[in-house]
Amino acid sequence: MQRVVNSSFILLVVALLVCSVYSVDLNEFLAQRERLLAEESSRILGGSVILNADEQLVNNVLMAAKTLEFDQSFSTLDFIPADHYFLAKPAMLQSEVFQFIQQMPKGAVLHIHDIAVTPLEFIINDASYRPNLYVCTPPQDPVFFQYASSAPANLLDCQWTLVADKREQEGPEQFDSWLRSKLSLFTLTPQETYPNINSVWTAFENTLIAGSGIITYAPVFTDYFYQGLQSFYDDNVQYIEIRTTLPQVYNLDGTLMDEVQVTQLYKDTFDRFKNDNPDFSGAKIIFAPLRRADSATMTKYVELASQLKAQFPDVVAGFDLVGQEDLGPPLKDFLSQLLAGAVDPDLHYFFHAGETNWHGTDMDENLIDAILLNTTRIGHGYAIAKHPSVMDLARSNGVPVEVCPISNQVLSLVADLRNHPAAMLFTNGFPLVISSDDPASWEAVALSSDFYMAFMGLAGKKADLRTLKQLAINSIMFSAMSTDEKNAAMAEWQKRWNSFILNKYNEYKTKHNQI
C-alpha cells in the first residue's frame, strides 16, 4: 500500500512538474509572441502614432466595423479589394469602413491627372449640354468633340455634327449613356473587355482624348477644374496637386492659348475656389507632358517647366512625364535634358516610375533614374518593392511613393489588391501617400475609394486609425507646398481632424446612450 501511494505521489509530482514546465514555456512563448506582434504593429505605417483617449474610442468603433467586414468577407470570399473595382464598387459604397473614410479629413491628393480629375457628371450633365458642341460622326474610338461657332472642317473618317442635334435624334437618355461609355472604362465584364494591359491602356487613352475635346474649351476648362476641386473638397480633401500636359485650351473662334495662359487659367480657377472656400488649402500643378517625345521636344519641355516655375512659383510644383510607362521611352533616354533641367534648383521632379510588371527592363529602371535625378516623389512606384537599393535611397532621402491602388488594378497590373506590392510598404512603414490617379476614368469616389482599398486590401486586417491618420499627415508633409503653406495646411487639417474625432465620438456616445 505504501509503495502504491508513493508511486502515485511520484507520478503526481512528475505530472505537476511537467505541467509547470510546459506552462512556463507556454507563458514565455505567449510573451514572445506578443512582443513580436507588437514589434510588427510598431513598424507599420502609422505605427508610431499615439492616439489620445477620444481617438482610441473612435478607433475601437472603426476597428469593430473593419473586423466585422473582414470576417464576413473571409466567410463569403466576397472581399471587396480582391474583386475588380467595377464589380466591387456597389458593395464598397455600403461599407461602414468606407463611409468612415469618406468623412475623415484625408489631407491632400498628390497624384491625379488633369483630364480625369472631375466626376463625369459635370461633362455629361453640364458641359455637353452647352451650345456649340460638335461630335465627329459616325463616332469611332477615340471620339472627337469640339466646341465651335460653326461646324469645323470634317476629318478624314467623320463629319462634325452638333451634339444637341444628335442628342435630340437619339433621345437624351440614350445619348448621355453613350457619352458616359466614351468617357469611362466602366464595364461589368472588365476581363473580357480588356484582355490585357495594352488593350485597357488604349481604351483608357481613348477616354482621355474624348474628354479633352470638351474639357479644353476655355469656359468649360475653368468650370471643370473648379468642379474637380469641389469633388475632392466634398470628399474631405483640402489640397490637390494636378499633373497636367498643359493642353492648348481653345476659344469658340478656334484661337488657342499657350502654356503660360493655361497656367494662368489654373491659377485663376484655384484662386476662385479658394476664395469661395477659405478653409481649402490650395492647389498646384505639375507640368507633365507625354513621355513619347524626341530630345529636342524634351529640352523644350524642361525649359518651359523652369520658365513656368519662375513665373508662377506658387502654382507650379514641378515636372513629370506621362503615358503608358511600359511603352517608353524610359527616362534614361532623356538624361541630358533632365540633368540640364536639374540645374534649376527651383524645378522639382515628380517622376512616374515603376508603373510596370516587367522587372529588370529599361522601363522598370525608371526607378533608378528617378531616384538619382532627385525626384521629390515617385509616381506609382509599383515596382519599387523589387528594388531594395532604390527603397533604401528613397527612405533615407524621404522620397515617398504615390500609391494608386485602383488605378493599378483597372490598368491591369494586379487583379487581387491583396497582392499589391505596396502591402509590403505599409507593413514596413515606408514613406507613401495614397492617391487616385484618374478617378473619373473608372468612376471612383475622389480619394475615398483608394483610401478604402489601401486600408482594407493593402494594409491588412489590423491596420487601424493610426495608419489612416499617418496617411493624411503624409499627404501634407510630402506635398509640394512651401513650409508656410504646409504649416497652415497642417493646422487646418488638425482642426478638421479634431472636429471629425469629436463628431465620431459623439455619434458613438449618442448611439450607446440610446441603447
Added chain:
Amino acid sequence: MQRVVNSSFILLVVALLVCSVYSVDLNEFLAQRERLLAEESSRILGGSVILNADEQLVNNVLMAAKTLEFDQSFSTLDFIPADHYFLAKPAMLQSEVFQFIQQMPKGAVLHIHDIAVTPLEFIINDASYRPNLYVCTPPQDPVFFQYASSAPANLLDCQWTLVADKREQEGPEQFDSWLRSKLSLFTLTPQETYPNINSVWTAFENTLIAGSGIITYAPVFTDYFYQGLQSFYDDNVQYIEIRTTLPQVYNLDGTLMDEVQVTQLYKDTFDRFKNDNPDFSGAKIIFAPLRRADSATMTKYVELASQLKAQFPDVVAGFDLVGQEDLGPPLKDFLSQLLAGAVDPDLHYFFHAGETNWHGTDMDENLIDAILLNTTRIGHGYAIAKHPSVMDLARSNGVPVEVCPISNQVLSLVADLRNHPAAMLFTNGFPLVISSDDPASWEAVALSSDFYMAFMGLAGKKADLRTLKQLAINSIMFSAMSTDEKNAAMAEWQKRWNSFILNKYNEYKTKHNQI
C-alpha cells in the same frame, strides 16, 4: 567687327562650358547609375556567386535565350509566368530557358506532398491496370478507389465495380481520360471551373482522395514512390523530402499497416532506389498529418513524430501539419502540444505558414508561431513579405521559405506570377528554395516547371545563372540532411554541375564552330 567676334567667341566658350558641365554631370550620373544597378545585382539571390570562365560563357548563352524570350513576351504580352499554368504549359515546354533548366542539376526538392509526387501516368497506365481495383459507382466527387480480393461492402451512395470491367465497358481511352480528370486539376478554363480559393481547394482535395485509394495499396505504394523518385531523378534532382500524412497502407485482404510499418515502406523504397541509382543522394519524409485535429490527436501526432524520428533517424526529417491553411485551425491552437514536442531536440519542425492572402488574420499569424517554434524551414511563406519582423528573424536564424510558385497560382493566391511576393525575396537575397508542392495535381514537370516560373516570373529579367546556381546550393544547404550527408550531396551536385557546364560549353562551341 571686333565686338561681333568677341561676342561670338564668348557665346562659343559659354556653349562649350555648358556642354562640358552637362557631359561631366552625365558621366557622373551614369557612373552612379551603374553603381546602383551593380548594388542591386549583388543583393539578388545568388548575387555573391562568382562564375568561372566556362560558367560565364554558359551564362551568356542562357541570358541570350532569356532576354529573347522576355523581349518577345513583352511585345506579344504572352508572358508564360503571367498566364495560368494550365494555359501556359505548352509554351513553357518549348522554351529554351525551360529546357536549360530541365538539364541543370537542381539539387533537392524540399516541399512536396505524398499523394501528388509521382506523375499521373504511373497511376493511369500502370497501377489502375493492375487486377482487383474497384471504383465506387456511380462516381461522385471525390471518387473512391480500392484494391480488394472481392468487392468491398457498398457505400451509402455507390457500389463497388471492378475498374477492369468499367474500362472495358467504356473503352480504355475514354475511361483513362476520365480517370485523369479525377486525379488532376487540369482544365482549359481554370477561372470558370475554380471561381475561388475554396472551390479549387475542394477540387484539389478530391483529387488527393481519389489518388490515395490507389496509392495506399501496399504493392502500388512502394512502386508509386519509386516512380516518384525516378521522375525527380530524371528531372536532375538528386534528393527529396516528402511530406506525408503516413496514411494507413492496406493489403489486398484489407489489413492495415501502422505508421511504423509505413515509414519502413518508405525507407525500403528509398533504399531500393538509391541502390539502383548510387548517385542519388537520398530521400526523407516529414510526418505531416492534417491540421484539422483536436488537442488530444495533436498530442499523439507529436509523440508519434518523436517516436518515428528516434526509430528512423535517417529517414524522418521532422514534423509539419497540412490542409488548406485558411480554414485552420491555426498553429496557436496547438501551442502546448507543439511546445511539448519541441522538448525533443531531435524533432524538427517544418511548418507550413503564411499560405494565405488574409493578412492580419489568425492563420496569417502562423508565420509568427512557426518562427517562434524554431521551425527549420517555412512551407510556402507566401505572406512573409508582409511580416518584416518575421523576415528579420528568419534571415538571422537562416530559416528559408519553400516557395512553390505554380501551387500558389493554381490554388488561387495569385494570378500573374510577377505579383508573387517572393519576387521581393529574390531581389533581397532572402533565404529561399523553390519547390513544386503537388506537381501531379497540376501536371507540372517535377521541379523544372517551378524553377522556370521562379527564374522568369519572380526573379526578374536580369537574374542569371548565379541565381539558378544559388537555388540549387540552397536546396542542399537547407535540407534536413546531416552534415555528412550534405557534404556528400554537395560533392555529387558539384560533379553534376561541372559536367552540365562542360556539356553546355561544348554544345555552344560545337554550334559556334559549325556556323
